Amino acid sequence: MDAVARDTKHQGEHADRGAGPDNTETITFDLAETGGVRSLNAELHRPTSKSYAVQNPAGAHAIAAGIDADIAVDVHGHAGYYCAGMNDGGTVTVHGNAGTGVAENMMSGTVRVTGDASQSAGATAHGGLLIIEGSASMRCGISMKGVDIVVGGSVGSMSAFMAQAGRMVVCGDAGDGLGDSIYEARLYVRGTVGTLGADCIEKPMRDEHRAELAELLADAGLPHDPAEFRRYGSGRALYHFTSEHSGSY
Amino acid sequence: MCGIVGLHLRDPELYPQLGQLLESMLCGVVERGPDSAGIAVYGDTRRCPEGHAAVSVLLPDGATPEGLKDALAALDPVVTPAGDTTLVAAPTGVDELVAAVRTAFPTATVIGSGRDLAVYKGTGHPRDLAATYDLAGAQGWQGLAHTRMATESAVTPEGCHPFSVGPDQCLVHNGSFSNHATIRRDLVREGVTFDSANDSEVGARYVASRLAQGEDLEKALIALRETFDGFYTLLVTSAEGFAVVRDPIACKPAVIAETDAWVAMASEFRALAPLPGIDSARLYEPEPGKVYAWTR
Numbered sequence A: 001m002d003a004v005a006r007d008t009k010h011q012g013e014h015a016d017r018g019a020g021p022d023n024t025e026t027i028t029f030d031l032a033e034t035g036g037v038r039s040l041n042a043e044l045h046r047p048t049s050k051s052y053a054v055q056n057p058a059g060a061h062a063i064a065a066g067i068d069a070d071i072a073v074d075v076h077g078h079a080g081y082y083c084a085g086m087n088d089g090g091t092v093t094v095h096g097n098a099g100t101g102v103a104e105n106m107m108s109g110t111v112r113v114t115g116d117a118s119q120s121a122g123a124t125a126h127g128g129l130l131i132i133e134g135s136a137s138m139r140c141g142i143s144m145k146g147v148d149i150v151v152g153g154s155v156g157s158m159s160a161f162m163a164q165a166g167r168m169v170v171c172g173d174a175g176d177g178l179g180d181s182i183y184e185a186r187l188y189v190r191g192t193v194g195t196l197g198a199d200c201i202e203k204p205m206r207d208e209h210r211a212e213l214a215e216l217l218a219d220a221g222l223p224h225d226p227a228e229f230r231r232y233g234s235g236r237a238l239y240h241f242t243s244e245h246s247g248s249y
Numbered sequence B: 001m002c003g004i005v006g007l008h009l010r011d012p013e014l015y016p017q018l019g020q021l022l023e024s025m026l027c028g029v030v031e032r033g034p035d036s037a038g039i040a041v042y043g044d045t046r047r048c049p050e051g052h053a054a055v056s057v058l059l060p061d062g063a064t065p066e067g068l069k070d071a072l073a074a075l076d077p078v079v080t081p082a083g084d085t086t087l088v089a090a091p092t093g094v095d096e097l098v099a100a101v102r103t104a105f106p107t108a109t110v111i112g113s114g115r116d117l118a119v120y121k122g123t124g125h126p127r128d129l130a131a132t133y134d135l136a137g138a139q140g141w142q143g144l145a146h147t148r149m150a151t152e153s154a155v156t157p158e159g160c161h162p163f164s165v166g167p168d169q170c171l172v173h174n175g176s177f178s179n180h181a182t183i184r185r186d187l188v189r190e191g192v193t194f195d196s197a198n199d200s201e202v203g204a205r206y207v208a209s210r211l212a213q214g215e216d217l218e219k220a221l222i223a224l225r226e227t228f229d230g231f232y233t234l235l236v237t238s239a240e241g242f243a244v245v246r247d248p249i250a251c252k253p254a255v256i257a258e259t260d261a262w263v264a265m266a267s268e269f270r271a272l273a274p275l276p277g278i279d280s281a282r283l284y285e286p287e288p289g290k291v292y293a294w295t296r
Helices: A003-014 A036-045 A207-219 A241-249 B013-027 B065-071 B094-104 B126-132 B180-189 B197-211 B217-227
Strands: A028-029 A051-055 A074-077 A088-095 A108-113 A128-131 A145-151 A165-170 A186-189 A201-202 A230-234 B003-010 B038-042 B055-056 B076-083 B086-091 B109-114 B117-123 B142-149 B170-177 B229-237 B243-244 B255-258 B262-266 B283-284 B292-295
Touching: A028 A036, A028 B255, A036 A051, A036 B255, A128 A207, A165 A207, A186 A207, A201 B013, A201 B292, B003 B013, B003 B170, B003 B229, B003 B243, B013 B038, B013 B126, B013 B142, B038 B126, B055 B094, B055 B117, B065 B076, B065 B094, B086 B094, B086 B117, B094 B109, B094 B255, B126 B142, B142 B170, B170 B197, B180 B197, B197 B217, B197 B229, B217 B229, B217 B243, B217 B292, B243 B262
Parallel strands: A028 A051, A051 A074, A074 A088, A088 A108, A108 A128, A128 A145, A145 A165, A165 A186
Antiparallel strands: A186 A230, A201 A230, B003 B142, B003 B262, B038 B117, B038 B142, B055 B086, B055 B109, B076 B086, B109 B117, B170 B229, B229 B243, B243 B292, B255 B262, B255 B283
16 A cells, blocks of 8 residues: 555545645744743644644643644654644654653544653544554553554553554553453554453454554554464453343342 | 652752752642642751751641740750741751650641651642742752642641651652541551541551551552552652552553653653753653662
8 A cells, every 4th residue: 555545544534624734844833932832732723834843842731732634743852641632634743752642532644652652542532543653551542433553562551441443553562451341443462461351352363454454564664574463352242231131230 | 630749869969959950840740739739858958957857847826936946945946937837957856856846836737857858838839839948949869749639638738748757758649549548547546646637648657657667668668559549659758768659550640760860750741851861861651550669
């Protein structure tokens, strides 16, 4: 698959929204100066360029949250909570670590973290691609609803909790309770899994799974062989109320 | 929500800057706890000179720092008011100084005591309180600060952190304990007395009782983890060092940064961002349920 087609896929159903301006000159925001995140985000919500750089993020919250256009934002340093939250079509790169809830509720676009991510990365996200080159902490992909998440390192416990749709790729290990109460997301783990959560089971890797995994790894720029991964998903035992449990209520 | 910051200096050249560094860290967690703030400083010989004991006190209504100085005149004390807190230092033993304060003002609350420690706490905006405590002027080898958003008990100086209930010990807490009433009853039966209705004080009293039995910080916090239920990120300090633990679910945040010159812990990275050398620090989140400890 070529780059253009991949982009279209990760734009999802919102691909026609917010094509963004024609100006390609990079605009730089230094968050150490007056205005901070509010003026940055006000600009990103009505962008006058396709390209932005953010200096001195110093762990500030909500950097580049709420983008709904095809623009690129490079954050040079560590970001705080909810960086690139609700992203809808933007390409946000954090050159450093990201705090709690990076790309939470993303709709489309791409978010890349070159370092580690804290808890709840990609929480409730509906679409787009989240790449964490380092490791992610607990609850990565909690309640994910269609996002693709690729983690170069490991994920903490309770990752993909109540995951509903989308794919998660973990190139390292997964902590305890992986995929607890999962619905239909597909989880690929290269290393060990601490424990599987309720109703999360290992499933066979078929050709279509190796193919989609190869595509996700290529999108993320990671060199691993899909044959090294195992697949996990829903045992589908928690979907329906069963009559033998009626006495419990 | 609450905010925690702590700094344990390895490089003595930084000792004169402890207060400035701690204040810049405190400013990074103000939004997490705008009700109150407390600080603890270890090794500030201007606040607790060599050979002295220092006791931090919340005076009862009607009592004044001058009245305390007069009552303790035989001990030749230095009495420094700082907002709700009054710091008393005197060339005597810690137990003797605490006893003298309690004798002078039986309803005073002792909020810290030791040979190397100055504790301040009070209600108000953390930035204002940092000035009240002259945090920027503090020096020493270790310090911590806490900004409070009260959830389990009232916004009072007594309910503010740190809780310093053993010699040269401090505990700060982000979270809430759910079985604190049960553990409080057990401790009361063992003869422990409490100053507040605060759940975090139960944690501090528990750790102090374990340390008094000869355990080190690491062992005491492992015991706490086995005994306490609820949400917590804790930073606990003593005359020996500095320890961090999070509950096994780890909802409450924590980031640790280490360089050759210092170890720092904070609720959020933005409180660590101003530290010198942060760009090359080893940064990580403490794992759920694992005790991290550093000693001098």
